[in-house]
Amino acid sequence: MKIHWLVPGTVITMLVLSAPAAAARLKSWRFDASQNRLEINTIGDVQPQAQLVFNPTRLVIDLPGTELGQNPITQPMRGAIRAIRVAQFNSQTTRLVLELSPGYTLDPKKVKFVGVTASNWSVQLPQPKLKTQAFAPREVYNFNVVKRNTNTTTSQLAPINTTVNNSRLTQLDASSISTIQSVKLNPTGTQLVIRGDRNLVADGGWDRTTGLYRIVLNNAKLGKNVEGPKLNADSPLLRIRLQQQDPRTVVVLVQPASRVSIGRLNQIGDRFISVNLRRSSMARNPLSQPIFGLTPPPKSQPIPRKITNKPISRPSSPLPRRRVTIMIDPGHGGRDSGAVGIGRLLEKDIVLSVSRTVASVLSQNGVQVLLTRDSDYFVTLPARVQMSRKANTNLFVSIHANAVANRPHVSGIETFFYSPQSKGLAQAVQNNIIGRIGNLRNRGVKRARFYVLRKNTMPAILVETGFVTGTEDSARLRNPEYQKQMGEAIANGILEYLRQR
Secondary structure, three states, X not given: OEEEEOOOOOEEEEEOOOOOOOXXXXXXXXXXXXXXXXXXXXXXXXXXXXXXXXXXXXXXXXXXXXXXXXOOEEXXXXXXXEEEEEEEEEOOEEEEEEEEOOOEEOXXXXXXXXXXXXXXXXXXXXXXXEOXXXXXXXXXXEEOOOOOOOOOOOOOOOOOOOOOEOOOOOOOOOOOOEEEEXXXXXXXXXXXXXXXXXXXXXXXXXXOOOXXXXXXXXXXXXXXXXXXXXOOOOOOEEEEEEEEEEOOEEEEEEEEOOOEEEEEEEEEOOOEEXXXXXXXXXXXXXOOOOOXXXXXXXXXXXXXXXXXXXXXXXXXXXXXXXXXXXXXXXXXEOOEOOOEOHHHOEHHHHHHHHHHHHHHHHHOOOOEEEEOOOOOOOOOHHHHHHHXXXXXXXXXXXXXXXOOOOOOOOOOEEEEEOOHHHHHHHHHHXXXXXXXXXXXXXXXXXXXXXXXXXXXXXXXXXXXXXXXXXXXXHHHHOOHXXXXXXXXXXXXXXXXXXXXX
């Protein structure tokens, strides 16, 4: 058995084993919340590398020479640890990231790695604690903002949701801080290149609060005269914002133009970080532009789409005489699987099936229905809101499935709203689900600040159809008949709300 500790510092890199690792595969991982311990098992020997990165605090563990062999996994947590993410960092490395909730930190001296064998590792974490010190004032730079499609706010920053790096992080001297000298587009407009005066380390991912792509540069500071890109109407980016989040962390927020997708981060040498940019050849759809981020695959039809199936049910009383248009929003999609449950049950698949039923029932009751997506592709949060606004919809209903780690007994249905005008819709849908489907735990109607609820001006709700991590709920949710039953219950709740207006 080998035991190793991390040492204090803002960014700490540790090579756990020095012997070269053979090709391996991640067999399993498990986080024991009661013991604050992560257990990692592989098929084949590995030599883990670990970093403790602050602001936000996260423990990054790389398994070189290891394949994940499945889609990326994001496991939401509760309490001090916000989430655990597992993904193929690059073709040779599997990465595990333990992200702490905002305001929490770890004592790096107390993070302990235990190597039971070369294929079995345990990471013992100390109890996370709330920070008490205040950070220095934040410095913000906006470069050449293009005055088009700039409805997405960047006034607030939220923790990174997913890491999509494509390069191995460089080992850093914790006392060394890189000064950011420039952020520019390459001559062909296919890359955004960030340059520092010494080694750079970066994490990137879509920010659910702002809907922008967020790059976090650790152990870095902004130079006095940072060079920014010159953007115009043909640029692949609409705006770039640099912010000194704290004395050792720089955040770059990127808003791509419509039909431009953002690829992975790449490390070029020691002093450069690049982000791949790719234009889509899709024709514009006035209802779905602008799309800030990835666009549907070329074979997909334009979005949003009308649903025109045969009648399924009729309301007991007439609907309002005026034409009603509702946006149904199946959460996640494409590269974003959403919550991953028991037996690899994927949230994105469940909610798409439920949403199709909702749309069918509503359509055959005289309601015009639009979908933010009708197959498996990724749509950003701002694009979902923009579609609803441009179509001038009367209601917005987002459909999701819940998850909680290591608590298979947790189950139930809950519906969220933000504005007071949305509470009645949320209550009608929640009541119909509970009333029409027996044996469900009623978790109630709650207020929440989800992006699609805050940014929509019409009544908007978000329905959590059950826990994919729950023993009872997951068995129901994987059943197509139950998915149809859930969709009909949601639709009837919406119809009841409309009849009362």
